Amino acid sequence: MQPTVRDILDLPVLQRGEPEVVGGGSLDRRVRWVHVSDLYDLSNLLQGGELVLTTGRALVDDPVGYLEGLAAANAIGLVVELGLHVDAIPPEAAEAADRLALPVVALHREVRFVEVTEEVHRSIVADQYAEVAFARNTHEAFTDLSMKRASPGEIVDAAADILDAPVVLEDLARQVLAFAAQDVETAELLSDWERRSRLTPVSHETEVCGPESWITTPVGAHRQEWGRLVAPRPIGNDARTRMTLERAAQALALGRMVEREGTALEQQAQSGLVDELRRGRIQDEAEATARAHALGLRPALTYLPVTIRVSETPSADQVFTQRRRVRMLDAIRHAVRTSRLTALTTNPRTGWFDLLVSQPPSGSGPDALHSLCTEIHAALGRIDGVVRCTVGVGPDSTRLLDAAGGLAESAHIADVAQSLPQDGKVCHRSADIRLRGLIALIRTDQRVQAFAEAELRGLLEHRARHDDDLLDVLRAYLELGGNKAELAKRLRISRPTLYAKLATVERLLGVDLDDAESRTSLHAAVLILDSHASAPTRAARTSRDA
Incomplete structure (x- = not known):
């Protein structure tokens, strides 16, 4: 991690110079590099994020313009060694430093700037090397998991181990698909998860958001995300957290793509084999x-x-x-x-x-x-x-x-x-x-349809005129095998009422319901009629299939 201005001022080599902050902004901004120069115009030399060390020559003529130039070049701060060119920081320079939020530090004793740059740069380079090593190890870890076709749970576990912090994988419905709680109690980690998750906005890139400052990254191809990874607890190094979550998200997305492609190919092969078997090839x-x-x-x-x-x-x-x-x-x-x-x-x-x-x-x-x-x-x-x-x-x-x-x-x-x-x-x-x-096989035959119509015509025409329940009574009577006592119980009507209904059915159809062959014929006709009840829906489906 890059050092801050405060970290650099605390180095023994600078403490020997008796540093004094005379103006400016926060000392907690991170320093990318240390630059030594007495030039007035550094606009073409600085890239931003530098701490400038100087003996103060540029402060002699136009200290305010010098500081404004440093601020415009996005310098982090200025350290001035007093004694060679200036004996004190001009008051107007201190005021400009406050206005520009640019820390200005005066050294009251001579300091070897080369020792400062060596120590700071050694720290920065070591930190950069550590970040490169971390990135390489993280990349190798998730590449290895991808090659092994690891499950989502294994990938989430690996991310949590690298960060030493809980990690959660959720889908678009805010349901938890996998999680690694680390040292956090599961009940605490997942408590009221859906509500908390919905309070955290969905983003198409990795960012810190929501009332709990979750770090989230989307999972899936761009604009085709199917979930997101969440680090719901504050973690010291945001850069490493982002990198780990993004590598884990890539491994999850790749795994899902491979799984879908493999499943599609396998399914295609299975379908082809079943078709060949069915056709006798x-x-x-x-x-x-x-x-x-x-x-x-x-x-x-x-x-x-x-x-x-x-x-x-x-x-x-x-x-x-x-x-x-x-x-x-x-x-x-x-x-x-x-x-x-x-x-x-x-x-x-x-x-x-x-x-x-x-x-x-x-x-x-x-x-x-x-x-x-x-x-x-x-x-x-x-x-x-x-x-x-x-x-x-x-x-x-x-x-x-x-x-x-x-x-x-x-x-x-x-x-x-x-x-x-x-x-x-x-x-x-x-x-x-x-x-x-059998009826399902032959129900579309016009002769079968004519048979059912002929058997039930009198009852169907009566129902069309009066909209009564005689057809339902006949259906139940046939299902019970002609058992009138059981039929009266099912319909919850008295026997005299039932007998009257059955007599009406016999009159309308011109049959004797006590005759076994008549009941068989009527039962077949009712089943044919019932089989056509859903025929329009099926026809519609057949039309769609075609």
Whole structure:
């Protein structure tokens, strides 16, 4: 650290000259260099930050003009050895020194200026060397961390160790991503963090700001910052703090860029492999498993096809939609890692995500699958715009090729599950969709639509005229298998009232509800009708996908 004027005046070599401050400003300004000269005009010799030593020759004719020239050249101060040219500092010079805030010091005994310059310059050069060494060591430390692909926590820990002070990494929402408390209590360091952080303005460069004088530096590419590093406690050397935080921020930004690029390349490779498997372009099981294992899929006795179907709120902003799609894929990959499983993942089209999951050893499979699906639901539920997601699970297989072929079934299951009432299940299999699955496949056939209309026409026309609940009564009656006692309890109406409603239904439809075949036919018609309830939304999504 550069010495101050006060530090230099305290040197023994200058103390022997009996220094006396006769005017000027603060003695705590830092001195960049010491310059010895008796010239009147030093404007072309000084660069700013110098302490000038003189025997006073320039003070003889025009002391005020001399001091004004020094101030204009940004000199830090003036030390005058009395006796050779002047016996005292002129009063007008002392007044000018006060006005210019330029410290002027008189030496009443002779001093060897060469000893002053040697000692001060030795200190300054040593300090500069120390700063260079610190910069080199800091650069090497964070370069090494970058090459090792260190985590954000490790980079923050390194910065805190270098500064011997707490360091915090936060995101744009003022949430703490990583921190190193050093000797400070964590509860004290992070107390009411979000409020304190919001009181500290965000800057696009390293600066000291806010009511607590935090030193902050942005993290991320210029104008694309995703967080900031904070040194929330005062640190003695601001320059070293700035340098350390900036090097740490560069390491964090580089790590994130490398991670994103690596993840993008890995995801592209996984998507390509799953597409080849689905299309049957790979016929050799050994080749398929070798390529999958090279992409991170752990070898297993069985593999499981999984499809995730996501319903989203529509948006005209294509950039926002694409970013949400990337976030959903990242969330699913994170859920897989959190569940301690491995999988190949792909996003074939908007709202669809396919996975080939490596099954854990026998005995833990169902629990692992349930854990995975629970994590997927939780991760996607935290993304804005996600309305609902369903997970379809196809049949497991000992061959990866067969599991890839099962993605068509898992996709069908996930799609059908979207039309089912939300029942709290985290995943659905073929046994969960059954007849609804068949109807989902054929519901667009005009003959199927004509069948449903013919079966329910009388009831639908009655509802159109009277807007009553007879269709809902019929639906509940069929769901309960014709159990009138249970139906009365569900609807919370008396049996005579229920019997009257059912009689009206029979009259409108011209059927006998006690006949098993009639109930089966009506149930199929109601399921077909229900399957079309969400058809406009799906059509809109299909249009967007196209």
